[in-house]
Amino acid sequence: MSSDNEIGFESSKLGTKEYWDSFYKLEHNNFKDNKEDIGECWFDASNAENNMCDYIFNELSNIIIKEDVKICDLGTGNGHLLFQLFEDGLKGNLIGVDYSETSVEFAKDIALENNYNVKFFKSDILNSKDSFLIENVNSFDIILDKGTFDAISLNGEKLHDDKLGVQIYPDAVATLLKKDSILLITSCNFTETELTNHLTKNGQLKVFGKVDYPVLEFAGHKGSTICTVAFQKL
Ligand SMILES: C[S@@+](CC[C@H](N)C(=O)[O-])C[C@H]1O[C@@H](n2cnc3c(N)ncnc32)[C@H](O)[C@@H]1O
Structure with a gap:
């Protein structure tokens, strides 16, 4: 752990590329030994992946009905969310x-092994000079994020224009989305209100909907451990 960043989170190793490179290298090696072992599915205990898939099939059916619909998972890790959508x-x-080469290699291998028609590319979504970002302006109908904005919030490093990753992220997402299209994001670091404040600040996204999770009550405070919110590009 190092110093606090401006949004109140302590920087952590989970906010570094080195961490994810070695994490997915290990998971990839495990997969090479056992093709059933496709690694960690983040927020599994909260059923986040199924909830995101259900939201897409139920609430975004008018978008996914198009045969050429384009969906991008930011910080895809092992690609499991996309594999689930393909299987569904x-x-x-x-x-x-994903900005981690080892994640991309791992996800590609799982896709190959299982004949999943899903493509993977290396991209640092916070780098405005990144070729994927440049080639995919106003391109996607749906963007997914499960835990990536969370990981980004754990890096207190100032990037370009003296901005933190959390401040760059909303612009990057808005750049990739077509007008009226949707970002569906799941977070455990931010409450629904905090997430909304961060993502609507640039005036390019507005709240579209959300997934309801069980509400826990402790010492007079109510809340969920996780939130999934849909934002629409204006
Ligand atoms: C908590 S993991 C979640 C992985 C995956 N979405 C899942 O649900 O299993 C965070 C992911 O974000 C990726 N990531 C973090 N910063 C990124 C960036 N600037 N550009 C692209 N990917 C990034 C990491 O490499 C890691 O795969």
Whole structure:
């Protein structure tokens, strides 16, 4: 752990590329030994992946009905969320990006092994010079994020224009989305209100909907351990 960043989180190793490179290298090696072992599924205990898939099939059906629908999972890790959508029957272009080369290699291998029609690319979504970002302006109908904005919030490093990753992220997402299209994001670091404040600040995204999770009550305070919110590009 090092110093606090401006949004109140302590920087952590989970906010570094080195951490994810070695994490996915290990998971990839495990997979090479055992093809059933596809690694960690983040927020599994909260059923986040199923909830995101259900939201897409139920609430975004008018978008996914298009055969050429383009969906991008930011910080895809092992790509599991996209594989689930593929298995659930979603047709269209399913694309996962991650800044960790080892994640991309791992996800590609799982796709190959299982004949999943999902593409993966290396991309640092916070780097405005990144070729994936440049080539995919106003391109996606749905963008997914499960735990990536959380990981980004744990890096207190100032990037370009003296901005933190959390401040760059909303612009990057808005750049990739078509007008009226949707970001569906799951977080355990931010409450729904905090997430909304961060993501609507640039005036390019507005709240579209959310997934309801069980509300826990402790010492007079109510809340969920996780939230999934949909934002629409204005
Ligand atoms: C908590 S993991 C979640 C992985 C995956 N979404 C899941 O649900 O299993 C965070 C992911 O974000 C990726 N990541 C963090 N910063 C990134 C950035 N600037 N650009 C692209 N990917 C990033 C990490 O490499 C890691 O795969």
